Amino acid sequence: MLPVIALVGRPNVGKSTLFNVLTRSRDALVADQPGLTRDRKFGRGRFDEQSYFVIDTGGLAETEEVIVTHISQQVDVAISESDAILFIVDARQGLTAADELIAQRLRSANKPVYLAINKTEYLNNATASAEFYELGFASVFAISATHRHGVQDLIETILKDLPDDGLEDRPLPAAAVFDEDTDSIHLAIVGRPNVGKSTLVNRLLGYERVITYDQPGTTRDSIYVPLTRDGQNYTLIDTAGVRRRARVHETIEKFSIVKTLQAIEDADVVVLLIDAQEGITDQDANLLSEVVEAGCGLVIAVNKWDGLTPYQREQVRHGLSRKLHFIDFAKIHFISALHGSGVGLLFESVNRAWQSASEQIATSRLNQLLEQAVIAHPPPLVRGRRIKPRFMHQSGTFPPTFVVHGNQVNAMPDAYQRYLLNVIRDTFKLEGTPLRLEVKQGENPFAGRKNMLTPRQMRRRKRLMKHVKGK
Numbered sequence: 001m002l003p004v005i006a007l008v009g010r011p012n013v014g015k016s017t018l019f020n021v022l023t024r025s026r027d028a029l030v031a032d033q034p035g036l037t038r039d040r041k042f043g044r045g046r047f048d049e050q051s052y053f054v055i056d057t058g059g060l061a062e063t064e065e066v067i068v069t070h071i072s073q074q075v076d077v078a079i080s081e082s083d084a085i086l087f088i089v090d091a092r093q094g095l096t097a098a099d100e101l102i103a104q105r106l107r108s109a110n111k112p113v114y115l116a117i118n119k120t121e122y123l124n125n126a127t128a129s130a131e132f133y134e135l136g137f138a139s140v141f142a143i144s145a146t147h148r149h150g151v152q153d154l155i156e157t158i159l160k161d162l163p164d165d166g167l168e169d170r171p172l173p174a175a176a177v178f179d180e181d182t183d184s185i186h187l188a189i190v191g192r193p194n195v196g197k198s199t200l201v202n203r204l205l206g207y208e209r210v211i212t213y214d215q216p217g218t219t220r221d222s223i224y225v226p227l228t229r230d231g232q233n234y235t236l237i238d239t240a241g242v243r244r245r246a247r248v249h250e251t252i253e254k255f256s257i258v259k260t261l262q263a264i265e266d267a268d269v270v271v272l273l274i275d276a277q278e279g280i281t282d283q284d285a286n287l288l289s290e291v292v293e294a295g296c297g298l299v300i301a302v303n304k305w306d307g308l309t310p311y312q313r314e315q316v317r318h319g320l321s322r323k324l325h326f327i328d329f330a331k332i333h334f335i336s337a338l339h340g341s342g343v344g345l346l347f348e349s350v351n352r353a354w355q356s357a358s359e360q361i362a363t364s365r366l367n368q369l370l371e372q373a374v375i376a377h378p379p380p381l382v383r384g385r386r387i388k389p390r391f392m393h394q395s396g397t398f399p400p401t402f403v404v405h406g407n408q409v410n411a412m413p414d415a416y417q418r419y420l421l422n423v424i425r426d427t428f429k430l431e432g433t434p435l436r437l438e439v440k441q442g443e444n445p446f447a448g449r450k451n452m453l454t455p456r457q458m459r460r461r462k463r464l465m466k467h468v469k470g471k
Helices: 015-023 066-081 097-107 125-135 151-161 197-205 251-266 282-294 310-323 346-357 363-376 414-428 455-470
Strands: 004-009 041-047 050-056 084-090 113-118 140-142 185-191 223-229 232-238 269-275 297-303 331-334 388-396 401-407 436-441
Touching: 004 015, 004 066, 004 097, 015 041, 015 050, 015 084, 015 151, 041 151, 050 151, 084 097, 084 151, 097 113, 097 125, 113 125, 113 151, 125 140, 140 151, 185 197, 185 251, 185 282, 185 346, 197 223, 197 232, 197 269, 251 282, 269 282, 269 346, 282 297, 297 310, 297 346, 331 346, 363 388, 363 414, 401 414, 414 436
Parallel strands: 004 050, 004 084, 084 113, 113 140, 185 232, 185 269, 269 297, 297 331, 401 436
Antiparallel strands: 041 050, 223 232, 388 401
């Protein structure tokens, strides 16, 4: 079992920066703003031949805000899941009363604590570290996460001190990501702010993994959480809400939106969450276009369905049928993430969408289908010449992409391409995934070549021209 290291400290002391250094990634959002990290985030690092897990946590602050209470609970869970605690302080701000309170809290955890004095670049290490010895921790390191000074000695000491025995029998934290699991279905939950994405993730998991709070913008980073259901592994991705571009002013929110779009690209299947009380909006349609463009599977979930009257439900159904006619391949579920009604049925549609998006169809079956489709509905004439599709094959998955070869296929109308895609979808039962069709027209082997006449043909041509001129 790999050791787990939790990063703990006040807000804006450099925990997420150190997380990215230890994991050699850019997974955690980093900005010069306190309170950016809220949910705990897992990552895997490697030093020499030894690997380890790192947990990034939100900053501990002494305020009465509800969101801070949720962050503190996440930190307590991270401490309980860890084998060692890396307590990070700010050398430029010096020792504060909040640092002393956190130190007292960590001592009661009965786990090894390593004190990392961050932001010591351009400072004398001995001078910067002197006052922090008052905290009473034996292992003190002066580092600079931004410049990576002293980080190697820090992680080397932690891994050397952790015992090898005892870790093998300890289970992996439930919130950690599957280790290089290629069979895991990446399932992203996306939508506008405050539609219930984090609530749905917690409902699917069966426990409070991510922070839920009745305030838009609670989730700022994309959180990857594993789940096993009926023998199938999933990686749930809780994402930040995406608002209209005109309403986005803060830099942090822009970064969160970028993370959400990256999660869509990384996902195999996307569950688009829509607020039933507001109905489908233009921003929902924009998110749908992003999902279709990414080529992953799609399931639509209409949340907060339990709070509507029968008349309101009928209005929502009518609005969905009117605005979502262009994605009739996606299954629509009406759910309540808060109470759990209809949530369990999502997995059946997710599995079906994943199977359809990864479907590999034999070329022989596609060619038989193409022949039958052309006979049933021949393509139109283009400039007096008939479009002649010759054969078809599949060129990729996510989404399933098909290539049609033939004569004049570059002029094939969009309506006829949609006809072929609908025939493919109906024949092979491809549900919950967009389809793409590409055309490749064969080159004319005689294009650009001039027909050279033989001497006999030249003499006959001269006699003919003389006869014509004579008349």
